[in-house]
Amino acid sequence: MTTGAHMPMPVAPPGVIAQITGNDLLARLDEHASILSRIERTVDAQPERIETALTLARDNSARLAKLEQWRSYLIGIATVVVLLMTSGILAALITATRRGG
Numbered sequence: 001m002t003t004g005a006h007m008p009m010p011v012a013p014p015g016v017i018a019q020i021t022g023n024d025l026l027a028r029l030d031e032h033a034s035i036l037s038r039i040e041r042t043v044d045a046q047p048e049r050i051e052t053a054l055t056l057a058r059d060n061s062a063r064l065a066k067l068e069q070w071r072s073y074l075i076g077i078a079t080v081v082v083l084l085m086t087s088g089i090l091a092a093l094i095t096a097t098r099r100g101g
Contacts, residue, residue, distance in 0.1 A: 084090040 081090075084093075
């Protein structure tokens with residue numbers, strides 16, 4: 001061993017294109033661990049997101065069913081009013097009401 005002198009860099013064996021230091025490997029490992037952690041968080045959050053979407057779908061289906069009931073009800077009322085107006089019964093009722101009042 002020589003003291004005070006720089007140690008020579010080890011020479012790569014034949015066929016080795018590049019050398020990677022331990023710090024480079026640790027940095028890459030840390031980067032891959034970070035990416036894997038993000039993927040795990042995303043995957044872990046999926047069941048909750050799916051459940052939320054299903055709940056919203058059920059709520060929206062119930063609301064749509066209620067709107068369909070109201071729509072049918074209002075169509076029925078409109079039909080009765082149109083029939084009364086076209087049959088002359090409404091005119092007779094209005095005339096009778098005015099005479100009575």
